[in-house]
Amino acid sequence: MIECPYCQTSLKEDAPECPQCGIDGDKLTRMMGPMPVIFGGVSQSGTTLDSREVKRLVKVINRYQRRFAQSRLHLLVRKFPQEMDFKVVLFWVFNQAGLSAEGSKGGQNRDVVIVVDPGRAKAGLIVGYGLEPVLSQKDMDEVVQSGQGSLKSGEFAEALEAMVDELTDRLKAVCQVLPEAVGLPSQLANEEDDEY
Secondary structure, eight states: OEEOTTTOOEEOTTOSSOTTTOOOHHHHHHHHOSOOOOOSEEEESSSSSOHHHHHHHHHHHHHHHHHSTTOOEEEEEOOOOTTSOHHHHHHHHHHHSOOSOTTOOGGGOOOEEEEEETTTTEEEEEEOTTTTTTSOHHHHHHHHHTTHHHHHTTOHHHHHHHHHHHHHHHHHHHHHHHHHHTTOOOHHHHSOOOOO
16 A cells, blocks of 8 residues: 555555545646656756766766665756645656666665755655665655755755765665674675775
């Protein structure tokens, strides 16, 4: 069971629409506008980020994905309808943008999407079911919180970089605890970060 992102009614994960409010992916798309094209990496509408910032964020993503090879990271910068709750925006992007490969469904989905809305100076984070057991809502809130200062000052690339750094720190902490919990050496947790 999951919660409808629009009205918070409980519904089955594979329900075609919410039985309470009738919302589905197509209705959300009509409300939000065209789905952003996301190929993995940085995606934006407009020119909020300049080419230098995009290149820097691509390096940040590559560093993250080298460290956590089973997780794909997507960064999206786009203005959304102001009246739309940000949780609904995150749900829509994650589930309608076709981010996951066919073999990465359900508990195998370790995708991470960080969305920044420059119009509201707001950010959000959503993860696939495969990361939900290891990243609590508190962890995700603190990842987003780490970028708040830069968001408020309009430094969106810096906000995204701060959030990815915080996310990396949280996942590294999990890597230190998880192997020990299942009786494996914590080799990954002890590896030094590569310098880029």
